[in-house]
Amino acid sequence: MIRIKARAPTGRPAVLPTVWGAVAVGYKFGCPLAQQNGLGARIVTSAVFFAVGTGLIFHVRRGLLRELRLARRAARAAQNVVLRPLPPRLDGIDVAAAQLSADRGACVGGDLYEAVATEHGVRVVMGDVRGHGLAALGTVAALLGSFREAAHDEAELGRVLRRLDRALARHLGERARAEHPAQGTPAPDNPVAEDFVTVLLLEIDRDGGVRALNCGHPWPYLLSGTGVAPLTHAEPLPPLGPFPLPAELDVLAGRLPPGESLVLFTDGAEDARDGRGRFFPLSDVLRAAVRDHQVSPQAVLRTVFTALLHHTAGRTTDDVAVLVLRNGRKQVRPPAAARGGEIGGAAARVRRATTRR
Known part of the structure; x- marks a missing residue:
């Protein structure tokens, strides 16, 4: 049986989402602009959270694509072992x-x-x-x-x-x-x-x-x-x-x-x-x-x-x-001696036919 063992997740991939989340929370509760109810403040707040959400989506997408590449690489390796060229x-x-x-x-x-x-x-x-x-x-x-x-x-x-x-x-x-x-x-x-x-x-x-x-x-x-x-x-x-x-x-x-x-x-x-x-x-x-x-x-x-x-x-x-x-093998031809015998026999038959004439 072929098993594909997944690697244990490390702390590095989670650093960027944590930073983005901290930025969003810090902006919401620590930035005076976020506490205002004006149109401009709402637009800025929406832009900040949109940027954070977009970054998270792209990060998750990148991780999924990396896992897909690893899975396809493992599938190709399995094919070369099972169904070898x-x-x-x-x-x-x-x-x-x-x-x-x-x-x-x-x-x-x-x-x-x-x-x-x-x-x-x-x-x-x-x-x-x-x-x-x-x-x-x-x-x-x-x-x-x-x-x-x-x-x-x-x-x-x-x-x-x-x-x-x-x-x-x-x-x-x-x-x-x-x-x-x-x-x-x-x-x-x-x-x-x-x-x-x-x-x-x-x-x-x-x-x-x-x-x-x-x-x-x-x-x-x-x-x-x-x-x-x-x-x-x-x-x-x-x-x-x-x-x-x-x-x-x-x-x-x-x-x-x-x-x-x-x-x-x-x-x-x-x-x-x-x-x-x-x-x-x-x-x-x-x-x-x-x-x-x-x-x-x-x-x-x-x-x-x-x-x-x-x-x-x-x-x-x-x-x-x-x-x-x-x-792709070549056509097997009869030995030269055998071919010569066949040619000699044909020549003798021609000579006999000529003599009878």
Whole structure:
């Protein structure tokens, strides 16, 4: 749990209001002008108290702004620890990610993502916690901590998902005990028992093979030279939390050839609406990026978030996270000897055809 400890107030901030109050009281009871009832005396007295009141208001405002800056600084530090920035390249995979919180002025939300290079390949997680803002930060931290360990420890992607499921169950149980110590475990009517997380797990090996497990999350889009399409239309598993995982997990298999990209996102992207209630056309924006040859991860992110903020007039109602993975590895070419053999065989076929003529 992340705690923000407030500093004990010192005597210095209270000095100025005390002085102003003393000036006002001293003027009222010690200045002869304040005892008069004439119009000029009343105007001067009103001006003195107005100046004192204005000074107090500005002093309080300055203190509140200072506390707000400290809170935002702490929120940014928490984000860098929990949702740390991703490196631009992982084992030949170009990476770019960004998040937009629905809470005004907040730096953290209920969306999570992480990508790590392991001996099993580049493993990626993207998820969406029920709710948003600081309330969902604890669940995000629990899941990301579990993923960062399991991604290296587990050889099978399905076992990584089961580790995440157990971590979520432990976290929800601890929350239930902290909020309702008498219950011990989440009761059916406890709000904690209704929490869930959508999770998408990906694994990209050295040959561009992709394996995926999806629990209630939107499938990513595949960006290729021919256009934009969902990675698959298969039905995902239920979200983590309310339902147990099945005994057998069907891992989707696909490919990410060199030069092609996967765009992972949370449902806040496609569910964002404009003032007329129209949903954000994410697939159309990605097609425009492909047509304009803006296929680098950073360019795709800029295109998506620029269009999203324009579509919603800068007011999103849900957290949005986008993660772009591009296979930046070079196309594997056959050895020179093999290419020479193929050329020699083609030449021999040409010679045989010429002889028959």
